[in-house]
Amino acid sequence: MSQKSLPPLNWLRAFEVSARHLNFTHAAEELFLTQGAVSQQIRQLEGHLGVALFKRLPRGLGLTEEGQSYLPVVQDAISRLAVGTNEIFGQHHRRPLKVRGSLSFLQYWLAPRLAEFCREYPHIDIRFISNLWVKAPDGEDDLEIRWGCGSWPGLIAQRLTWDVLQPVCSPALMAQSPIHQPRDLARHALLHVLGYEEGWGYWLKRVGADEVDYSRGLQFDTLVSTLRMAELGQGVALARSSLVEDQLKAGQLVAPFDYRIEASESFYLVRAQGEALSADAAAFSTWLVAQAHRHLSY
Numbered sequence: 001m002s003q004k005s006l007p008p009l010n011w012l013r014a015f016e017v018s019a020r021h022l023n024f025t026h027a028a029e030e031l032f033l034t035q036g037a038v039s040q041q042i043r044q045l046e047g048h049l050g051v052a053l054f055k056r057l058p059r060g061l062g063l064t065e066e067g068q069s070y071l072p073v074v075q076d077a078i079s080r081l082a083v084g085t086n087e088i089f090g091q092h093h094r095r096p097l098k099v100r101g102s103l104s105f106l107q108y109w110l111a112p113r114l115a116e117f118c119r120e121y122p123h124i125d126i127r128f129i130s131n132l133w134v135k136a137p138d139g140e141d142d143l144e145i146r147w148g149c150g151s152w153p154g155l156i157a158q159r160l161t162w163d164v165l166q167p168v169c170s171p172a173l174m175a176q177s178p179i180h181q182p183r184d185l186a187r188h189a190l191l192h193v194l195g196y197e198e199g200w201g202y203w204l205k206r207v208g209a210d211e212v213d214y215s216r217g218l219q220f221d222t223l224v225s226t227l228r229m230a231e232l233g234q235g236v237a238l239a240r241s242s243l244v245e246d247q248l249k250a251g252q253l254v255a256p257f258d259y260r261i262e263a264s265e266s267f268y269l270v271r272a273q274g275e276a277l278s279a280d281a282a283a284f285s286t287w288l289v290a291q292a293h294r295h296l297s298y
Contacts, residue, residue: 007048012074014041015053019071022061096127097280101145103130104223105267108243109161110145110288117287124280142281144270157268158285160292161242165203165261168244168253170233179236179256182209189235190217191226198263200238206261227253242267 018027018038028035046053053067063071101110106128114126129141150157169179169188177187182204190200200214218235220226223243230237231252239253240263247253269288271277277285 004049007045011041011045011048013078014038015045015067016071016074016078018042018054018061019063019067022063024061096125097143097278097284098127098129098141099143099145099284100129100131100141102147102223102267104227104240104243105145105147106130107224108227108246109267112246113291117284120287121280121283124283126284142271142278143285146268146270148265148268150266150268152270154273155270156273157270158289159266159268160288161240161267163263163266164241165198165263166239166241166244166255167203167236167257168227168239168248168255169230169236171251171254173233173236174254174256176233182207182257182259183211184256185209185236186212190214191229191235191237192217192219193223193226193238194219194221198265203238203261207257207259 014027014031014033017030018024021027021030024035024038024042028038031038042054049066049070051066052064053070055062055064117124117126145160146152146157150159167179167185173188177184179185179188185204192199200217204210204212204214218226218229220229223237223240226235226237227239227244227247229235230239231247236256244253244255248255269285271281271285
C-alpha cells in the first residue's frame, strides 16, 4: 500500500490555526496572511489528502469527522517541533558549548566535577556528545576529550590524566575466589575493551603471567561496560587508574595487585590548531586543565 506524502508545513499550520478559530479571517490574522491565502492553503491540503477537513457553514466553519481526527495529530506534531526547536536553538540565543569525548571519561572523571563548573559558570550550557571511536574534527565541536598518545596532526592537545593499568574486580568476587597473583586470573573471566592497544595481553606479558590465556573472556566496546560488569562480579576489568579512583575509595571495586604498569596513552583535551576558542570554550578549557592538575597534587 502506497503511503501518502507529507503535506507542506505551512498547509498544516493553516489547518491547525483555522481549526482552533473555526474562522478563516481570525486564522489569517494570527498567521499574518490574507483570508484568501489561508483558504487557498486549506483547499490545497484537502486536495492533497483527498478529503474535506472543514464544513463550510452559513455562520463560520465546522470540522468534518476527518478534520476532527486529524487535528490532534497535527497539533501534537507542531507542538513537538516547537519544543525541539526551542531546546536546540532557543536558549536565549546562546549557543551551547559542544564537547565531544569518551563516555567513560564523562561518567567516571568529568561528571562528578561538572557541578562545580556549573556553579562557577552558570551562563555556560554544555552539550556533551559521547563517541566510541576517534573521528577527524569536522568543525562542529568546540573541544574534544580523547584517549591517545597526545600527538595528532593539526590538533593542540593538553594532557588531563596520568594513568596506570590497573586490574579491578568486585569485593564479592575477591572474597569468593581470592586473587593474590596474576596467575590467579586464570580462574576468572577477563573483561576486554575493544580498541585499546594496551589490553590484557599487554598487561599479562609485562607482569610475567604468560600462562594466563588472555584470548578468552567477554568483549565490550566501552570501558564503562567492563567496569559495570566488574562491579557486578562478572569478571576482572583492566581499568585506567584515573577512572576508578572513586569506586575504589567507595569500595565498589577492589584492586587485587599493586603492579604499576604505566599506560603509554592518556586522556587529552583536544582542539583544532589555528582556530580561536570562543569565550565559553576558553573558560571550560582553563577550568578542566586546572581540575586535572589539582587532582595530580592530591
